[in-house]
Each structure stands twice: as C-alpha cells, then as structure tokens.
Amino acid sequence: MDNDVFRSFTTVPGVYAAQVDARGVLVRASQQLYRRLGCQPDDLHGRYLHDVVQRDGLRGETIIVMVAPDQQRTQRPDAIKYRKILTKMDSRILEGVAAGVPTAKLAGMVELSRGGVEYHVTNLLRKLRAPNRTSLVSKAYAEGILAAGTWPPKVVPDFVK
Numbered sequence: 001m002d003n004d005v006f007r008s009f010t011t012v013p014g015v016y017a018a019q020v021d022a023r024g025v026l027v028r029a030s031q032q033l034y035r036r037l038g039c040q041p042d043d044l045h046g047r048y049l050h051d052v053v054q055r056d057g058l059r060g061e062t063i064i065v066m067v068a069p070d071q072q073r074t075q076r077p078d079a080i081k082y083r084k085i086l087t088k089m090d091s092r093i094l095e096g097v098a099a100g101v102p103t104a105k106l107a108g109m110v111e112l113s114r115g116g117v118e119y120h121v122t123n124l125l126r127k128l129r130a131p132n133r134t135s136l137v138s139k140a141y142a143e144g145i146l147a148a149g150t151w152p153p154k155v156v157p158d159f160v161k
Contacts, residue, residue: 017064020049022142033063084161085127086145091155093120098137098146098153 016033020026026044034041037052044052049065086094089110096106107117121133128143130136137153140146147154 015064018049018052020065024048024050026052084159086124086155086160088160090120090124090127091160093117094124094136094140094146094155095153097121097124097133098140099151 016036017030018026018033019028026047026049028041029044034044037044049063053063089112092110093106096109101109103114103117103121107114110117112120121136125131125133125136128136128139128145130139137146140155141148145155145159147156
C-alpha cells in the first residue's frame with residue numbers, strides 16, 4: 001500500500017488508520033492508534049481488527065481501514081477458468097441486492113416470486129461464502145464481480161455464464 005496514502009489519513013486528529021489483510025488481520029496501523037491503545041506495533045500485529053476494536057475500547061471512534069490486496073489470489077494462474085460463476089438471473093439479482101432494492105420490488109423487476117428471489121440470494125451467499133447480504137455485496141466488489149465506480153451496480157460480464 002502506498003505510504004503517502006496511508007500517511008494522509010493519519011494527519012487528521014482523532015482519526016486512526018489501520019491496514020488489514022483480506023482476512024481482517026491487522027498488518028499495520030497509524031502511530032496515533034498505537035498511542036491511543038497504549039501499545040507497541042508488535043502487540044497488535046497479527047490480531048483481527050474486529051477484536052482490537054471490540055476488546056480494546058475503540059467503540060464510537062473513527063478508524064479508516066485499508067485492505068491490502070491478496071497477492072496470492074491475484075497471481076493464481078487458474079483463476080480465469082473459475083470466473084464464470086453466475087447465471088444471468090444471479091447477476092440481475094446481485095445487482096439489485098447491491099443497489100439496495102427490497103426483495104418484493106426486486107421480485108417484480110426480475111419477474112420472480114419473493115421466494116424465487118430469496119432462493120437466488122441464498123445461492124449467491126453460498127457461492128461467494130458470505131454470511132449475509134452486506135457481506136455478499138462487499139465480497140462481490142472485492143472479487144471484482146461487481147464493477148467498481150459504477151451506479152447502479154453492474155456485474156462484470158466475464159463472471160456470467
């Protein structure tokens with residue numbers, strides 16, 4: 001991660017910056033965060049950021065979190081053959097979920113029942129190994145399934161069968 005970008009977040013008083021890996025494990029943090037917690041970098045390195053926030057008293061404070069790219073995942077040569085994981089219906093439903101469309105309205109948009117939409121959402125949760133809709137959308141952006149910087153959200157065609 002670019003050190004200048006990381007440092008720019010640490011100049012604002014009362015704002016703490018942390019960099020985590022894809023699993024949410026702390027890679028590094030701003031000096032302000034270490035001082036606020038009264039610890040050294042070695043005390044936090046390797047801990048889950050969620051645990052640090054919950055157990056070390058950072059509730060209600062501003063923390064800018066940056067996720068380090070997973071080098072191993074981006075260099076996998078077999079990644080291309082596993083890309084087409086969504087049906088056309090899955091992609092339409094994922095776009096609707098990412099846009100925050102309620103289930104009943106989404107059902108009307110894709111011409112399914114509410115149960116049909118829920119069925120597809122459940123399959124998407126399973127395919128992306130996400131516990132809930134918020135995580136589903138987050139993982140879809142992280143995996144590059146949803147195109148970054150577009151509104152309404154759009155699935156990248158390379159992921160559709």
